Amino acid sequence: MDVKLTKNELKLQKDRLRQYERYLPTLMLKKQQLQLVIRRIEEEIEEQRQKQAALIAQVKTWIAVYAENERYDLLSLVRIDTILKSESNIAGVIIPTFKELTFRHIEYDPLVCPLWIDKGVAFIREAAQYDALIATLHEQIELLGRELRITSQRVNLFEKVKIPEAKERIRLIGIYLGDQQTAAVVRGKIAKKKLVAGA
Secondary structure, eight states: OOOOOSHHHHHHHHHHHHHHHHHHHHHHHHHHHHHHHHHHHHHHHHHHHHHHHHHHHHHHHHHHHHHHOTTSOGGGGOOEEEEEEEEEEETTEEEEEEEEEEEOOOOOOTTTSOTHHHHHHHHHHHHHHHHHHHHHHHHHHHHHHHHHHHHHHHHHIIIIIIHHHHHHHHHHHHHHHHHHHHHHHHHHHHHHHHHHHHO
16 A cells, blocks of 8 residues: 555545545445335246236136137237336436337228137237236346445455545554654654754
8 A cells, every 4th residue: 555644635534435435335335325225126026927927817818719610810919019117216226117018900800700809809818918017127126236246346346346445544644644643753852852962
């Protein structure tokens, strides 16, 4: 550790230490906030997956009908048009927020198609809504996780490197300046004795 042993350097190190100690709690608070939000989003993902699983469980009762009528391609009747998202700010991170999923209108003849087609199309659309919502939540976690890693690195940098380094430099400069002051006092006393002895 190369450090200038001067009063100016001592003041500079004390200022830096004050700055680090003032900035560290803000970083720690941001880290906690990010962790809390990520945990909440993970719970939301689990909740949405359970809702989607419940929907699929409801559909399993009549899905066998679809398997028997393979000539009707249910998936061809559902086409996603747009995924509408907005943005929100969490702890300084801009994240996407799912609003809605819109579908293209695809015509089919209800007189020719079986009765279950409407229900099947509605099911696929609802399942797709869950998929889009869950994908957006995963995107949020990815963005917030990246920011959490950066914030954690900064917290560790201040906690484990910058603050101890500044304290050590202040200690070394303090010892050196204290020794210099003691030596100056001793030199002054010796000079005074010589003056008194010489007079």
